[in-house]
Amino acid sequence: MKALIRLYLNSYKGLSPAAWLLALVMLINRAGSMVIPFLGIYMSSELNFSKPQIGIVLGCFGLGSVCGSWLGGLLTDKFGSFKVQAFSLAMVIPLFLILPQFRTFEGLATMIFTLSVVADIFRPANSVSVARYAKPENITKAYSLNRMAVNLGFSIGPALGGFLAKFSYDWIFYGNAIAAASALIVFILFFRNRKARTEVNQINISAEEDKDKPVRNAYADGKFIVFNILCCLFSMAFFQLLSTLPLFYKEIHGLHADQIGLLLGFSGFVIVLFEMVLVHVVEHRFSVRQIMLWGTAIAAFSYLMLTVDFGIAWLFLAMFFLSTGEMLTLPFTATVAIGRASRSNQGAYMGFNSLAFAAANIFSPYLGTYTAEHYGYTTLWTITAILMGLCSIGFYWIITKMDREPS
Template identity: 45%
Template sequence: MKRFFLLYRNAFGGLSKPAWMMSVVMLINRSGSMVTPFLGVYMTETLGYGLREAGIVLSIYGLGSVCGSLLGGWLTDKIGHFKVQLISLVLGGSLYFVLVNLERFGYLAAGIFVLSLVNDMLRPANSASIASYAKPENVTRAFSLNRMAINLGFSIGPALGGLLAAISFRWLFIADGVTCIAAGFFFFLYFRNKQGHHPRHLPKDTTAHPPVLPAYKDYTFLLFVGFCCCFAIIFFQLFSTLPLYYRQVYVLPESRIGVLMGINGMVVFLLEMITVYLLGDKVRKDVLVTVGVLILGFSFVLLNLVQHISVLYLAMLLLSIAEICAMPFMATITVERSNDRNRGAYMGLYTIAYSAAHVVAPFLGTSIVAAYGFATLWWAMGGFAVVSAVGLYLVVRQMERQRHQQQMAATAAQALTTG
């Protein structure tokens, strides 16, 4: 037991105080993550819409997320990550109080679009700030700490949301809004005197910071973003079709669905930092990411192989392990590909992979379910995972090779200069 606690202490050691405080902000924010996991159930059971309409609105949420990621990345490089995060948290939280009163399909869809746009401005700015506050030697662990806070909040949010939904779905919107605004105030109080209020513009001709290829012209990275999107399409069935599967096939109540969804956050909270600490410097990123994607695919295929309520918990455990293996290292790969002048653009493109998946995943998932059933969807996700895993393995390996070559060239150039 003593060795176990020592392992935990080492995994969390050496992280900067701002990195810890940023994680507290995300914990407060994500503890209110109640609307998105239950949006499909809310539309079908409270508002009386069908699966197709629910899928369209969930896809519109993803479209707003794409626009928000683009806007957030651009604004981060223009005005700094502090202002972008503050605007996103406070304004986004306020919008939940508007959204709760929108029931007509057109108004609801428009409200969801604006809400997701404002909320997802946070993601590239948050990623850029983590890279800025983290020490160079533990960037991956800083991202994992932030994700740990997000997942702890996500384990609290859906579980509490399931209880509140049993009373009234209205409370989900209120709780989400309050926690977003609370996170915004906490963020302002701590970070108002820190860096990030203004973007960093480095001289283009300095030898210490040579220019890099613009993010939108980095075609290898764009290919990486495309395969990350494929991974996210599979992963986001967690938020769109899985709750519907639990409800329609196993007839679970909202509280039980919330507990199942909360398992994902709790597993990631307990295991990700240790996993990154133990494997981050010992196993290649291309291997870890590939294994994660394959496990993700199997977690959905397993739902077809065994028909018992216990398999729902095992599948959620596997999905959580897949997330641990893949996501923190995808973020690190993106940081290593960028520099201080274009990190907002790179993180914006990376988060667009997940935003675009928010568009495709619910519409694709609900369409397949409506036409062919859940079993076909789970087989399709398993096959798609194999294709995505192969693609990510090849692309990440190429990116790591290019980074190694650039480091060798920079070392050689420095040796010639000093010589």
């Protein structure tokens, strides 16, 4: 038991105070992550949208996410990560507050697109902040800590959202606004005058390191483009978690909103408990390509589990495997992206990587809902598992190519 406690404590060793503060901001912000997991159910039960309409609205969320990720990377390199993050947090507050007033298909689609653009400007700026406040040897740990905060918030958000939905879906939107306002206050309070690690005493060292590193164009870097295509395909499969999976729980298993919230929140709970330890154990024992190979394969297996029905416990077990695959895949995509960048274009690289994940949200909801509607959920989960399996092989191949490339 002592050895286990020591391992757990060591997994957090070396993280800077700024990394913890960034994680705190992310935790508060994501504790309000109530809208997206319940958006499909909201449109189905409250607004009586058809499945194709639900898919299109969720696709608008993805399209806005792509635009926001690209714009966020551009703005971060130009204005700095602090201003971009503060702007994003401030602007989403009024958008969440007025969103319940838009109840037509066209109006809601437009608002979801706008909200997604503004919200996802935050992502590349936040990723750059994590890299700049972390020590080089602890970058993956810092990203894992940030993701742990995201998932702790995500475990709280859906559970709270499911509770609020029993009274009114409007309160889900208001809860998101309150969380964004709280995150904005904490972020400005802690980071207004705080300098990044590379700005305190590492300026000369960073400049020397950057001089020897090739300055690539993120959008013309062939190997990175292939890597991002694989990230996009992986995300199209993985993000069924936020679109068709809640509908599957409701329609096939007859779960209520609060039960769905607890099941989705369980994913965040697992990640909060195990991600930092898991990353600490594997990152120095295995290569990034090996970790991502197995992580993606485990996620594929979790979706394959959904093709058979062994009750509610089986759904929790499948979610556990999906969470494990996520822990072994997503933190390392950011590590690969930041490793390809020079200091002058970190925003562009992180923005392009965020864009790859965001692009999946354009196609993933519509393709998922269309497949479920016309061919059934079993076919959807089988296709999802096969796509993830192919991505696992692709990640191993392209990262091997990157590693062999002279730097």
